[in-house]
Amino acid sequence: MKLRYAKRIDFTGQVKEFAQEAAFGESVIKMLRDKGKAEVAIVIDRAYGLKDDTPYLISDHLNLSGNNPLVGPNDAIGQRFPVVNNIYLDANDTMDQEETWSLGNPLGKMQYAIAAGLHPGVTPTDAELEFIHKLGAKLYCYNLVPTMIVAAHAGLKVVGVALPEGASLRPDILATLLR
């Protein structure tokens, strides 16, 4: 799929080429629902709970926030009960012949992780973090999951990148996300 017209949102404050958002909220919802040529939303969120400081591509998520941004009357942009499976793009899905062969596939060298989406302000205890890992998530974050749900409802696919504190994206990865 083409990343060219993607909606690019950064919650880490680190990737200045992306729209800067402090946290998921109404302005993020509005941006995702604004009509345009985008097929994809690229979302960079802070990753917590990792044992390493590697950025990960998100393959799927667990919504442990206790909330859902679609609660309330349904917005006509999408279904009442949206299916949110297969929304996160694989690195290979982002390869577009016209745009990206010259860059190679740097995203393909990244590792994948399942993210747990937690309620803002909740810091898990060690036991809770261990349990999050047991439930299948390698890391947790606060903004990615509600953003993905709104994006999926609006018909977009998502490239999710989880960036731990102190880590940065390699230039070739950033170039791929910005093309």
Add this chain to the structure above:
Amino acid sequence: MGNNTKQKLTVSASEAVANLRKLYPAVPRAAVILGSGVNVLEGLLNPIVVKYADLFGLAPSVAGHSGTLTIGRLGQGADDPLVAVLRGRFHLYEGYDWETVTLATRVLIEWGVPNLLVTNAAGGLNLQFNVGDLMVLNGYRDHLSPQWQERGLLPAVMVEPTDCSNDLTAKLLATGAKLSSDDSRFKPLQKGVYAGLLGPSYETMAEVDMLRRLKCDAVGMSTVPELLTCLGTGTTAAAVSVITNVWKPDEVMGGHEEVLEASKAASRRLDQLFRRTLNEI
């Protein structure tokens, strides 16, 4: 989001009960709350039908819910049980608050209805299940109540499922076993744990795997409010899920026709199960 919350209730449970008492002199032996697409207990004798809009001041907005309460007898005999059938419910995902979502159940409790049967359409997590199976709940997980909106779900996932077996669930299972032994076409009932999620988006595959690890057999977006509301009251509640799909990784899902047919067959079996059970309680 907070600004999407629907209008507040204008009718209290006590007011609704007072209206029901005016409409009907007797208290039903049981009430049944039906979820979308579940059609049972049609054709009650001498029915009185009240619209939710008139009774509760609100009507459900989801397709497949008619939003009516019907009171009538199951059969012609004087001993045939009087039942109340509620078609449709208010859901948290629509933006209704807890008070609204639990109103119908609170009304039934205050009216003095001793037995409540709750139905829902649910996704199957247990790989032994098939589309059209009926699952009697012997446990549930609460992943939807408003307390989690303040704290997140971590405290909810770290506990065991809540056991909800009681005399009424035992009666349903025993009746189901009898129906199966009398007639081989009556598919045996399943039993299991229901995960009540907030919705409205469906589960991701990672969430399906998580719910299986948390010992859940089916997943939906209702029923847990009703069961929680009946705890510690004079109303005994039991619930049955109609399994409308099964999350299997390598299996092509049946077409719409097949699902529709399985749901119809499930409604017929549920109707038999409820009539027989209601006659014996």
